[in-house]
Amino acid sequence: MTKPALRDWQSVRDEVRRRIHARQWKPGDLIPNETDLAAEFGCARATVNRALRTLAETGLLDRRRKAGTRVALQPVAKATLDIPVIRHEVEGRGQTYGYQRLARDWAVPPAQVSGSMRTPASRQMLHLCALHLADDLPYAVEQRWINTATVPAAEREPFLQISANEWLLAHAPYTHGDIAFSAAAADEAEAALLSCAVGAALFVVDRLTWDNAASVTKVRLIFPPGHQLRTAL
Amino acid sequence: MTKPALRDWQSVRDEVRRRIHARQWKPGDLIPNETDLAAEFGCARATVNRALRTLAETGLLDRRRKAGTRVALQPVAKATLDIPVIRHEVEGRGQTYGYQRLARDWAVPPAQVSGSMRTPASRQMLHLCALHLADDLPYAVEQRWINTATVPAAEREPFLQISANEWLLAHAPYTHGDIAFSAAAADEAEAALLSCAVGAALFVVDRLTWDNAASVTKVRLIFPPGHQLRTAL
DNA sequence: AATGATTTTATGTATGTACATAATAACCCT
């Protein structure tokens, strides 16, 4: 029983995955080193390395120099969420996108906002409120603070035709940020905009982005009851 | 002004990222090909390839054979969520983990469950309900259906000491799955378990995992009001 | 036995070369 050589890294990855799922290599087990696997599979060590590195990135393997590679005891599921521009999200569902700017004003943000954005507590910031629509139904409410010290061009943008969501991505790239998902009860304003009952369970996304050490924008997206954020594992 | 050679792929990645961010290369722009960049940076093409590939994986670059590499027009933010075992999640917060099995029974699942798990509509499945605690406070309610045709060993496991959440990861690896996040209003049972008001906004995670074509388990995790799922961008 | 220096080893990565692949560009023929 001769086995065909596994010459490309995808085949090696698949074979390793198969062995793990077949429990030939069990959680916690040390698997053979790259050199041995390369010899067994009939390929170069770099090929095995690429395959194992990819599997380690997905959390299926734990790798440490010298210690070797072992099957993860508790494979931490890593779900990659795509967070697209809302217009694309709606259009991707085959629906017609709509946008309404509800408010654009200058205001001193709550301490919690200036604190997390590390801006002077008393400085005014650009504040926006908008409604995103899918097939003329409310899709999401966007509440946003923009740090115009970081993005001065935003001062001249009315955000009437294009949402800040989209404008900022094209005009103010960010280096990093964080995002949080949670549930919240609808207050009166949100209930009216999303045409749901006061107190209804809304899906909320909070995002804060940075340009190096300077905050760019803090946004809260509020979705009506029933909204789901899905992804593959 | 002589520039130091960028010899490792991380440096190349950082320099490319810097140029994009400095708008030297703007969204939509075609950037130099790998050979030219390698010459400029004084490294091998494989090094540039690794750097650009990594950036493409994060969505910052769009790459196509022959067409070249360009800066993404709408960099779709890719957030990688780690979905650990709940015990680890709690312990990672520095809290003491607790677990209570509330119910373990055999039942014919609702059509929606057997439908999505592709099991015979009238077949009984193992059904579990459990409570996860952090510092003796309710952390999450787990409602789970297990396909014992796929995981027969689960029939002999009482799930009194170890949660199905943890047991399944060690005993029934999955090949793929999907996960959905949403918000839901607390019903009476949930409100009692999570000690919150009926109708309160709960954060809900629904997960369905597969071992190739066979469903493994379908689980709903319900978190009390205020719970956040956070990650870096 | 405890401590510190040294060796060993598995992974991590850089390089040059070679070839594969996909998609565009160029060409040719009618």
Added chain:
DNA sequence: AGGGTTATTATGTACATACATAAAATCATT
């Protein structure tokens, strides 16, 4: 001009080799 074939080109990957690095294991020293 249109349509189909071929050439070109940028990315994608395989491989052999070399060296870097981290961490475990061993040995030496006190």
